[in-house]
Amino acid sequence: MHELSIVADLFTIIEEKARESGASRVTKVRVLIGELSGVVPELFRTAFHSYKKGTIADRARLEIKITRVKFRCLRCGKEIKTRDISSPDFSYACPFCGSKEVELESGRDLYLEKLELET
Amino acid sequence: MEKSKKEVLVLEDILGSNKRLAASIRQKLRENGILAVNLLSSPGSGKTSLLEKIGLCLKDRYRIGVIEGDIETERDAERIRKIGLHAWQITTHGACHLEAKMIARIFDQIPADLDFLFIENVGNLVCPASFDLGESLRFVLLSVPEGDDKPRKYPEAFITSQGFVITKCDLLPHLPFDVERVIGEAREINPKLEVFKTSALSGEGLEQLCAFLEKKLEELRKQNA
Numbered sequence: 001m002h003e004l005s006i007v008a009d010l011f012t013i014i015e016e017k018a019r020e021s022g023a024s025r026v027t028k029v030r031v032l033i034g035e036l037s038g039v040v041p042e043l044f045r046t047a048f049h050s051y052k053k054g055t056i057a058d059r060a061r062l063e064i065k066i067t068r069v070k071f072r073c074l075r076c077g078k079e080i081k082t083r084d085i086s087s088p089d090f091s092y093a094c095p096f097c098g099s100k101e102v103e104l105e106s107g108r109d110l111y112l113e114k115l116e117l118e119t
Numbered sequence: 120m121e122k123s124k125k126e127v128l129v130l131e132d133i134l135g136s137n138k139r140l141a142a143s144i145r146q147k148l149r150e151n152g153i154l155a156v157n158l159l160s161s162p163g164s165g166k167t168s169l170l171e172k173i174g175l176c177l178k179d180r181y182r183i184g185v186i187e188g189d190i191e192t193e194r195d196a197e198r199i200r201k202i203g204l205h206a207w208q209i210t211t212h213g214a215c216h217l218e219a220k221m222i223a224r225i226f227d228q229i230p231a232d233l234d235f236l237f238i239e240n241v242g243n244l245v246c247p248a249s250f251d252l253g254e255s256l257r258f259v260l261l262s263v264p265e266g267d268d269k270p271r272k273y274p275e276a277f278i279t280s281q282g283f284v285i286t287k288c289d290l291l292p293h294l295p296f297d298v299e300r301v302i303g304e305a306r307e308i309n310p311k312l313e314v315f316k317t318s319a320l321s322g323e324g325l326e327q328l329c330a331f332l333e334k335k336l337e338e339l340r341k342q343n344a
Contacts, residue, residue, distance in 0.1 A: 001215060002215055002245075002249060002250075005216075005218065006134065006249070009135075009137065010133045012136065013133065013135075017127065017131075024122070025122075028126075031133070037249065037275075038245060038248050074310065085274070092307040092308055100306070100310070101310045102310070103309075103310065104278050108275070108278075109132070110132065110134055111131065111132055111133060112129045112130070112133055113128070114127060114128045114129055114130075115126070115127050115129055116124055116125070116126050117124065117126075117127060118123070118124055119123055
């Protein structure tokens, strides 16, 4: 359960951006969570709503967009967009050439994408 | 008066502050020619025992420090000090992983003339994978009693590591653990993983592991030269 630590870092950014924009309140927070970021969206949501109390975002809604994992095949060089990495028929092998030499390109990222502010 | 709403695009990495701090730790360690290795695994898979053996194997020729991450107690740091190495205990009091700021807090205590700095993360195969601590190498450990089905269940730990250490291999004759399967699965997730089959009890594989660490230290110092 490291989501709370991550949410604490998120709030540091939210408060800084809100201050820079002269906002009186943050009403919506949208984050991008990579499927392989190690963050569980539901736990992130719980952590967000307990952390927000008493902050500038105390009434903010949270929107989460899950970003899919992308691999690159080291043999044929093609980009591999995955479906659901936790599904039982998911394979790390390249669907184009069958190679098992694939490298992760994205899907570990955690981003604060945008904020909706009241000024 | 009606309040006006506006949307601002931020696109900022939430773990950015941890990553920036980790990058500065990595740079300082590298400038001093110190190879830092972060060890990840579940509790009880043998991180401390492995470090004791690595320490005994390398301590006559190198200066070694160990940062021990645990939720409570100084027990692991005491074990490491007993074999004559520097050790610093970080107790997280509940947190399930180490973060770069925890390393930064004790950074001044780390002697600049170390050769190796090992960081034993809090026992947990999930959360520590998300936090860069400024290491040059990351090892994931898996012990034979834990079972051979773990890499796909915990992909992030395997994807972010450069080394995969299978521990307690002396138990292989007694347990249904398919070494080739686990190595195959780990390399499917991360084809660049270096794999070591070890036993802290019998000493199996420790020589290869220490030789790999020495090679990595040499490479780091060549880059500095």
